[in-house]
Amino acid sequence: TAPRALQAWLDGAFVDADSPQSPVTTHAMHYGSSVFEGIRSYALDDGGAAVFRLPEHLERMRKGAELLGIRFDVEQASEATLATLRRNGHRDAYIRPLAWCGTGSIGLDVGPQSQHLMVATFPTLVHIGGEGARLAVSSWRRNPATSLPPLKLGGAYINSILAKHEAKRRGFDEALFTDTDGYVVECTGANVFMVRDGRITAVEHRDALPGVTRDTLLKLTGAESRAVTLDELKQADEVFIVGTAAEVARIAGIEERRFEADRVGRDVAALYQRVVHGEEARRAEWLTHV
Ligand code: PMP
Numbered sequence: 001t002a003p004r005a006l007q008a009w010l011d012g013a014f015v016d017a018d019s020p021q022s023p024v025t026t027h028a029m030h031y032g033s034s035v036f037e038g039i040r041s042y043a044l045d046d047g048g049a050a051v052f053r054l055p056e057h058l059e060r061m062r063k064g065a066e067l068l069g070i071r072f073d074v075e076q077a078s079e080a081t082l083a084t085l086r087r088n089g090h091r092d093a094y095i096r097p098l099a100w101c102g103t104g105s106i107g108l109d110v111g112p113q114s115q116h117l118m119v120a121t122f123p124t125l126v127h128i129g130g131e132g133a134r135l136a137v138s139s140w141r142r143n144p145a146t147s148l149p150p151l152k153l154g155g156a157y158i159n160s161i162l163a164k165h166e167a168k169r170r171g172f173d174e175a176l177f178t179d180t181d182g183y184v185v186e187c188t189g190a191n192v193f194m195v196r197d198g199r200i201t202a203v204e205h206r207d208a209l210p211g212v213t214r215d216t217l218l219k220l221t222g223a224e225s226r227a228v229t230l231d232e233l234k235q236a237d238e239v240f241i242v243g244t245a246a247e248v249a250r251i252a253g254i255e256e257r258r259f260e261a262d263r264v265g266r267d268v269a270a271l272y273q274r275v276v277h278g279e280e281a282r283r284a285e286w287l288t289h290v
Pocket residue numbers: 038160186187188189190191208209210211212213214242243244245
């Protein structure tokens with residue numbers, strides 16, 4: 001028999017993930033009036049699976065929904081997430097909840113429209129550590145927090161899309177945002193860390209998304225968190241970027257600068273893998289078992 005199409009949870013029922021057609025008057029399609037998350041689950045040795053830091057991701061989503069004026073029930077989203085993983089039989093998965101404004105008005109105020117919540121899950125491939133991504137310094141500025149708070153609001157990601165597009169066009173893998181004063185902000189979908197003389201530093205910036213992975217690694221490694229200029233980043237021994245999807249990803253270079261070392265980053269990446277797979281008993285509270 002043909003494998004069942006991927007299922008998504010949509011407003012309380014399961015549907016084929018790729019089939020429901022959004023009405024053309026969907027508010028979010030016009031203005032990006034949506035909030036989403038990127039979450040991961042991992043297979044455990046005992047045959048089960050666990051979602052990594054689910055409450056923290058859903059709390060960030062709740063903040064975005066509150067800002068936009070979209071109703072959001074953390075408990076419902078949590079249950080929908082676990083139900084979708086079970087329904088799709090996914091263990092190693094990328095989880096995408098999305099809340100958005102639907103039909104009813106294409107005016108700019110949020111309220112008259114229908115509101116929706118969906119959760120989709122996608123199988124993730126176990127990826128083999130490559131030789132590292134090459135970063136282009138973006139000519140685009142990150143959305144300043146004073147204009148658009150660093151939350152996972154749909155419309156905000158046009159900023160990341162522009163930067164990614166420019167970097168790819170220039171032959172790089174990923175874009176690095178810096179501010180007008182020369183400070184590093186973040187990448188299009190990941191936060192930045194550097195290593196200098198064995199010391200790990202998490203780049204801090206008010207315009208950067210407060211990443212769950214960044215927080216995880218601060219707690220695991222005791223790294224310092226502070227503002228870092230692009231000049232200083234280029235002088236680091238190692239640079240790596242972190243995020244739910246990226247996990248801990250080595251950076252091979254920034255523009256013309258190459259990084260040869262990756263010893264500390266490799267250790268951090270290995271530690272992160274042990275934690276997300278439930279092999280560090282002290283961090284068991286970060287796992288929500290499916
Ligand atoms: N920055 C941006 C812009 C992102 O989209 C993401 C991915 N959510 C991150 C950083 C990393 O955040 P997290 O570790 O919570 O996935």
